[in-house]
Amino acid sequence: MAKAKFILKEPNTKIDTLIYLVYNYQYKRFKYSTGERINPKFWNKSSQRVKASKQFPEYPEFNSRLDKIENGINNAFRKLLNDGIQPNNKLLKEELENELSDNLVKAKKTTFFEFIEDYIEESKLNKTNGTIKVYNxxxxxxxxxxxxxxxIDFETISLEFYNHYLGFLKLEHNLSNNTVGKHIKTIKSFLNEATERGLNNNLEFRNKKFKTLREEADTVYLSIEELNKIEKIDLKASPRLEKVRDLFLVGCYTGLRFSDFTQIQPENIVSNNTVIKVRTKKTGQRVSIPLHKTVRTILKKYKNRLPKAYSNQTMNAYLKEVISLAGIKELVETTITKGGKIEKSVLPKYKLVSTHTARRSFATNLYLAEVPSISIMKITGHKTERSFLQYIRVSQKENADKLLTHPFFN
Structure with missing residues (x-):
């Protein structure tokens, strides 16, 4: 039996969220954005309608609109059956919109740029500052x-636009392939969100040729031996460097991002000071991480209350000083594609270290220590082993050394 229901896109948010119509029929599921938004505090999950409330006086009209949408989908489904047509999602959408066109006033069309502007404002309430910066x-x-x-509007986003825009970013702004890829990925996320909200019908951005560029970056990691060198430096004469070193080591032995390892509070240290438990800022995931002895030592030093961090940019500058003092200066050749050309350079390793090196070092060192990938991914948050293996940094020699212990080679 076909049945309609209304659900909220984000039922736990504190701000207005979209209302979706979900229609289950013949073992299929049709999902449709009503275009209406409501704060969850006014929503009655049982009745799937807005609560009768003085704080929301327009609730009768709002619920009447939902009633019309529900009647519309039921009528659309029956009409298809009566006409001897097997219903599917495409036909249901067309028939539903035909049903609604006479009853409901269509909202003013939102342009792509208007949508992005509104979406960035919305995102300020539930996204990190780093994500907002990327969006902007x-x-x-x-x-x-x-x-x-x-x-540029929804209907003009085509493969022709994609190819021309790549040239604009690469050649006119001299951006690297990975930076270009990041901007294409963001445009696709804008379009996916707009499509979910029923504002966009042009799906050319999902064409496999409309791809996110990605080039393997020459990023480095720090081995356990190098981390030991960093830990042993006497930095008492430079409190700023000592603080940066300690915070960085916490990141290296927890795998947390800069935005997370710099926010650890005493209440995050649980299970008799043996585990750090946090909700990550970027993804909202809850992670539990066993405390490494180095982290325990650092936490004890600061009485479980880590010092306030500098900005990421300042921390990166000071961090290079710390790594240099530890004598980690081996030369590393790097290549990057910028403006469509491959650029090579040779730099001492300490100049390539940033706060994100901590997270990469954690993942790589655990992988080399034979910790199962799935266990590491529980902490790093990678969804697939493929993406995880692209993230870690293992040289050909290290990989060969690791394989020497495998039964196949013995």
Whole structure:
């Protein structure tokens, strides 16, 4: 039996969220954005309607609109059956919109740029500052492209636009392949969200040729031996460097991002000071991490209350000083594709270290120590082993040394 219900996109949010119609029929599921938004505190999950509330006086009209949508989908389904047509999601959507066109006033069309602007504002309430910065930078490039070349809207996002826009980012802004890929990924996330909300019908951005560029970066990790060198430096004469070193080591032995390992509080230290338990800022995941002896020593030093961190940029600058003092200066050749050209450079290793090296070092060192990938991924948050293996940094020699212990080679 076909049945309609209404659900909230984000039922636990504190701000307005979209209401979806979900229609289950003939072992299939049709999901449709109503275009309506409501704060979850006004929503009655049982009745799937807005609560009668003085704080939301327009609830009768709001519920009447939902009633019309429910009647519309039921009528659309029956009409298809009566006409001898087997229902599917595409036909249901067309028939539903035909049903609603006479009853409901269509909202003013939201442009791609209006949507991005609104979405960035919404995201400030539930996304990290780093993510908002990425959104704003991508939006800045899109506006520049629009002003210099041609208008951009949902219907103009095509493979032709994609190819031209790649050239704009690569050649005119001299961006690396990975940076270009990050902006394409962000544009696709904007389009996915707009499509979910029923604002976009153009799905050309999901074409396999509309791909996110990715180039394996020449990032480094620090081995256990190198981390021991860093731990042993006497930095008492430089409190700023000592603080940076200690925070960085916490990151190296917990696998947490900068935004997380710099926010550890006494209440995050549980199970008799043997486990750190935090909800990560970027993904909202809860992770539990056994305390390494180095982390226990550092926490004891600060009485479980780590010092306030500098900004990520300042920390990265001071960190290079720390790594240099530890004598980690071996030369590393790096290559990067910028402006469509491959650029090579040779730098001492300490210049390539940043706060994110801590997380990469954690994953790589655990992998080399034969800790199962699935256990490491529980902490790093990688969804697939493939993405995890791209993240770790293991040289050919290290990989060969690791394989020597495998039964196949013995």
């Amino acid at each position: 930078t991508t939006f800045k490039y899109l506006k520049e492209y629009k002003n210099r070349y041609k208008p």
